[in-house]
Amino acid sequence: MGLTNGDVEKLETIIKHARPLRRGEHVFHAGERFQSLYVIKTGCVKTYDAQGKHQVLGFHLPGDLVGLDAIDKTCHLCSAQVLESSAICELPFQRFEEIASHLPSLQHQMYRLLSKEISQETEILLLRGKTNAEERLAAFLLHLSQRLSKRGLSATDFYLNMSRNDISSYLGMAVETVSRLFRRFNDQGLLRVSHKHVEILDFAALERVSGMVPISAQRQRMP
Amino acid sequence: MGLTNGDVEKLETIIKHARPLRRGEHVFHAGERFQSLYVIKTGCVKTYDAQGKHQVLGFHLPGDLVGLDAIDKTCHLCSAQVLESSAICELPFQRFEEIASHLPSLQHQMYRLLSKEISQETEILLLRGKTNAEERLAAFLLHLSQRLSKRGLSATDFYLNMSRNDISSYLGMAVETVSRLFRRFNDQGLLRVSHKHVEILDFAALERVSGMVPISAQRQRMP
DNA sequence: CGGGGCGTTGATGCTGCTCAACAGTAGTGG
DNA sequence: CCACTACTGTTGAGCAGCATCAACGCCCCG
Numbered sequence: 001m002g003l004t005n006g007d008v009e010k011l012e013t014i015i016k017h018a019r020p021l022r023r024g025e026h027v028f029h030a031g032e033r034f035q036s037l038y039v040i041k042t043g044c045v046k047t048y049d050a051q052g053k054h055q056v057l058g059f060h061l062p063g064d065l066v067g068l069d070a071i072d073k074t075c076h077l078c079s080a081q082v083l084e085s086s087a088i089c090e091l092p093f094q095r096f097e098e099i100a101s102h103l104p105s106l107q108h109q110m111y112r113l114l115s116k117e118i119s120q121e122t123e124i125l126l127l128r129g130k131t132n133a134e135e136r137l138a139a140f141l142l143h144l145s146q147r148l149s150k151r152g153l154s155a156t157d158f159y160l161n162m163s164r165n166d167i168s169s170y171l172g173m174a175v176e177t178v179s180r181l182f183r184r185f186n187d188q189g190l191l192r193v194s195h196k197h198v199e200i201l202d203f204a205a206l207e208r209v210s211g212m213v214p215i216s217a218q219r220q221r222m223p
Numbered sequence: 224m225g226l227t228n229g230d231v232e233k234l235e236t237i238i239k240h241a242r243p244l245r246r247g248e249h250v251f252h253a254g255e256r257f258q259s260l261y262v263i264k265t266g267c268v269k270t271y272d273a274q275g276k277h278q279v280l281g282f283h284l285p286g287d288l289v290g291l292d293a294i295d296k297t298c299h300l301c302s303a304q305v306l307e308s309s310a311i312c313e314l315p316f317q318r319f320e321e322i323a324s325h326l327p328s329l330q331h332q333m334y335r336l337l338s339k340e341i342s343q344e345t346e347i348l349l350l351r352g353k354t355n356a357e358e359r360l361a362a363f364l365l366h367l368s369q370r371l372s373k374r375g376l377s378a379t380d381f382y383l384n385m386s387r388n389d390i391s392s393y394l395g396m397a398v399e400t401v402s403r404l405f406r407r408f409n410d411q412g413l414l415r416v417s418h419k420h421v422e423i424l425d426f427a428a429l430e431r432v433s434g435m436v437p438i439s440a441q442r443q444r445m446p
Numbered sequence: 447c448g449g450g451g452c453g454t455t456g457a458t459g460c461t462g463c464t465c466a467a468c469a470g471t472a473g474t475g476g
Numbered sequence: 477c478c479a480c481t482a483c484t485g486t487t488g489a490g491c492a493g494c495a496t497c498a499a500c501g502c503c504c505c506g
Contacts, residue, residue, distance in 0.1 A: 049345075049349055051349075052434060055348075055349055055352040057345055057348055057349075068337075068338060068341050069338060069341040069342040069345050070338070070342075071334050071335060071337075071338035072335045072336075072338035072339040072342060073338075073342070077342060077345065078345065097327070097330070097331060097334070100330070101327040101330060104320070104324040107320070107323070107324060107330055108320060110334070111294050111320070111333070111337070112294060112295045113295075114294075114334070114337035114338065114341070115291060115292060115293070115294035115295035115296075115337065116295040117341055118291050118292040118337065118340055118341055118344065119292040119293075119295060119296070119300060121341065121344040121345070121348065122272075122280055122292050122300065122301065122344070124348065125278075125280055125344065125347065125348065125351070126272055126274075126278055126280075128348070128351050128395065129278040129392070129395055131395065131463080132463095132493075132494090133493080133494070134493095163451095163452070163453090164452075164453060164454095165452080165453095169352070172351065172352055172354065173494075173495085174494070174495050174496075175452090175453080175454095176453090176454080176455080176494085176495080176496085177493090177494060177495075178453095179453060179454055179455080180454085180455080180494095182454095183454080183455090195453085195502095195503090211275060354495075355461070355462085355495095356461080356462065357461095386484070386485085387484075387485060387486095388484080388485090396462075396463085397462070397463050397464075398484090398485080398486095399462085399463080399464085399485095399486080399487080400461090400462055400463075401485095402485060402486055402487080403462090403486085403487080405486095406486080406487090418470095418471085418485085
């Protein structure tokens with residue numbers, strides 16, 4: 001990661017360790033004073049905007065940081081809720097900045113993390129950009145699958161720890177549509193779905209439905 | 224801004240100044256090697272993903288930085304194109320990091336900028352979250368109006384320097400729908416629209432249509 | 447065992463996409 | 477300066493994808 005053992009040790013001194021949270025509890029609420037970032041060690045967190053009608057903004061997996069959108073502000077803009085029992089580390093931002101100010105490698109890491117968050121959101125925008133619901137759900141599943149496999153989990157077989165309602169809000173469609181599409185994908189043999197358990201049977205077909213460029217062909221574009 | 228004159232001077236030494244670009248020219252293309260961030264001095268830039276069907280990702284105004292999503296990568300993921308004659312400053316990122324590594328105030332500024340970009344994208348996600356097209360276009364116009372007024376321009380009277388096509392892509396609807404909605408808003412007396420020129424006549428009504436919480440009531444939420 | 451939340455399924459209607467033609471604007475060269 | 481073309485924007489008609497409403501089954505919880 002570019003951090004020496006010494007760097008990590010310094011970081012360790014300020015991190016408040018693994019406060020375990022149970023399903024439904026909040027990491028932070030919108031409107032609360034911003035003081036810390038939060039690192040997800042295990043579990044899953046959703047961020048949402050309560051303004052109006054509970055718009056889901058993102059699902060965050062182990063290794064992700066949440067709270068990044070508030071650095072610029074005094075208060076958190078969105079709320080972060082735990083979807084399953086999760087271990088969350090608190091990283092007081094001001095103290096982090098003090099330590100990082102003398103550690104260029106740590107600064108660099110932070111820039112990368114923030115940048116990664118931006119490109120993450122860009123991907124979500126692309127996902128949402130798809131006009132029809134079928135494409136969006138297919139793209140969502142592929143994206144999730146990819147993120148899980150990057151974390152050493154199965155890309156083909158996983159549990160959705162968010163509700164259908166959360167998915168529908170995230171993808172900008174009705175709950176009923178999500179339900180019907182899961183059934184359709186199941187019947188067409190793309191997936192095997194039962195409740196929260198999803199098994200991807202036909203990646204190629206799912207990619208075709210999603211209208212995405214298959215990952216294998218991603219890097220071939222020219223300047 | 225928290226930067227001393229000395230800090231600014233150091234920054235000035237690495238900034239490559241105001242390369243003027245004309246309408247249609249690119250700041251960078253997707254796939255190009257990432258080396259610099261770009262500051263918009265004057266004009267307007269759109270970012271888009273060419274992958275597939277030219278999905279517009281954002282419109283950027285003076286003061287904004289573009290290219291932030293590539294810090295984490297070796298190449299730019301999206302393309303950035305100038306919508307009107309614009310002055311763009313180039314900020315070589317590696318040299319920036321070298322200088323910033325000894326200037327905590329500059330680091331802090333950079334964190335804020337990156338964070339601001341993240342919350343910007345969150346706002347866009349919220350905007351896109353609206354189910355019907357009417358809400359999205361109204362929210363888009365209000366958002367743009369707000370950004371313009373923050374830059375000292377008129378909040379009620381402005382020129383759209385992007386095409387209807389760009390707007391439709393950005394908002395995830397058909398061009399025809401954008402056109403029809405402009406006409407409807409015009410006929411209902413919310414706006415006066417003629418070609419690229421927009422004059423907002425009834426903010427309250429537009430806010431009602433957008434389903435947004437009026438700005439006046441924004442800060443009243445409780446922790 | 448009863449209740450409440452979540453997910454599924456069905457019927458219906460409307461919003462907004464698609465296709466198509468046209469108008470209006472800008473850009474080009476004679 | 478005007479004619480020609482190409483592009484962008486507008487308008488209309490028709491269809492369908494999906495939201496909405498409603499009812500019901502299922503699972504988890506007390």
